[in-house]
Amino acid sequence: MEFTVKQIAALLGGTIDGNESLKINQLSKLEEGQEGSISFLANLKYEPFLYTTSASAVIVDKTFQPKQAVGATLIFVDNSYSAFTKLLELANQSKHAAKVGVEQPAYLGASTTVGEGYYRGAFSYIGENCSIGNNVKIYPQTYIGNYVTIGDNTVIHPGARIFDHTVIGQNCIVQANAVIGSDGFGFAPQPDGTYRPIPQLGNVILEDNVSIGANTTIDCATLGSTIIRQGTKLDNLIQIAHNVEIGKNTVIAAQAGVAGSTKVGENCMIGGQVGLSGHISVANGTRIAAQSGIMKSIRTEGLSLLGSPAFELKDNLRSQVVYQRLPTLEKRVDELENKLNNQ
Known part of the structure; x- marks a missing residue:
């Protein structure tokens, strides 16, 4: 199956920054993106991959502001994780629908x-x-x-x-x-x-x-x-x-x-x-x-x-912090007992 960025953005209720006529034919992880694939960015620890990915399009939150130039076309949505999940669901439905x-x-x-x-x-x-x-x-x-x-x-x-x-x-x-x-x-x-x-x-x-x-x-x-x-x-x-x-x-x-x-x-x-x-x-x-x-x-x-x-x-x-200190606390108690016994 193949869709344009414009069609995907319309489906997700998103806005486009880039080339809306690009053809998309697969879903991918951000770091593994290829030409013709679409990915997403939800966790900012993966943001560095946004600037190096070969994916044609990436779905991001509306609040996201890139720190440098992005080669991929961006689709801005309310929630990038939910939006990409919707695409996964559609791909999955298509796979099962073929079985009759x-x-x-x-x-x-x-x-x-x-x-x-x-x-x-x-x-x-x-x-x-x-x-x-x-x-x-x-x-x-x-x-x-x-x-x-x-x-x-x-x-x-x-x-x-x-x-x-x-x-x-x-x-x-x-x-x-x-x-x-x-x-x-x-x-x-x-x-x-x-x-x-x-x-x-x-x-x-x-x-x-x-x-x-x-x-x-x-x-x-x-x-x-x-x-x-x-x-x-x-x-x-x-x-x-x-x-x-x-x-x-x-x-x-x-x-x-x-x-x-x-x-x-x-x-x-x-x-x-x-x-x-x-x-x-x-x-x-x-x-x-x-x-x-x-x-x-x-x-x-x-x-x-x-x-x-x-x-x-x-x-x-909090209890785990105390538990980890038990050997030290035991040692201190032993030292105090020895001092008391030697007085």
Whole structure:
């Protein structure tokens, strides 16, 4: 696909400083820009690349003022990062839109309905009594069980496993090898020391605009539903246990784990390798730093937390300063004790 700078600026609502008739046919990083590519500058630590890039055009904030001459044509917008993200989204949509039809072999179960503009890759399996919306893309080697619902414009990447009764909304993305609806980790201890499996009869619901990363697993509920609310984004290699509920527009980074029946609020930000205990709640707007452990409910909204067990970020950082000084403090205490003992 090829567009002019003028067309891109119109799409982004930006103004142009330079040649508006230049042809753009690819997106690039600023430092790797080539003729015909467009890039962006959002973080000023990359500003030096602006003056050396070979990109034909660069998207910048309206408030940005170059410190020296720029060879590329500039497109000034309200937010360069958001504007470039929009271009990435359009490029991604174009890539998926090219995939249509059915590759063989592919299996479609009885009483399953599929909308228009769909794509089903080779060796994909769709069970019985499923409802697949319009423009859904199901890539090769995907397994979809029985009674699954998938909304319009959703993309299921290769090797994903989606089990019975899962409900997936519109405009969702399930990355490669994700597992949605596997059995929750439920075992009842027995008097003889063994564990008896507890049947997991619930399902998983992904609301609209949810993104699930590669190799992430979301367990079905014991009863009821495990729910990922609208707009939530889960990174790769995350474990969401049975009966968990994640609120709207929450983001969770890789290798985090949420234990059973925990409820995470809206607009939370959870760093990599964070662990949340079961049967607790996390208030809206909570920010949890990487490798933290949440052992009890967080009831105050908007807190920033760090540590295991986690407590407020500022207090934790102050504690780390004291912790680093402990060897020196211990030495001083020993010296004072020796002085007292020798008096």
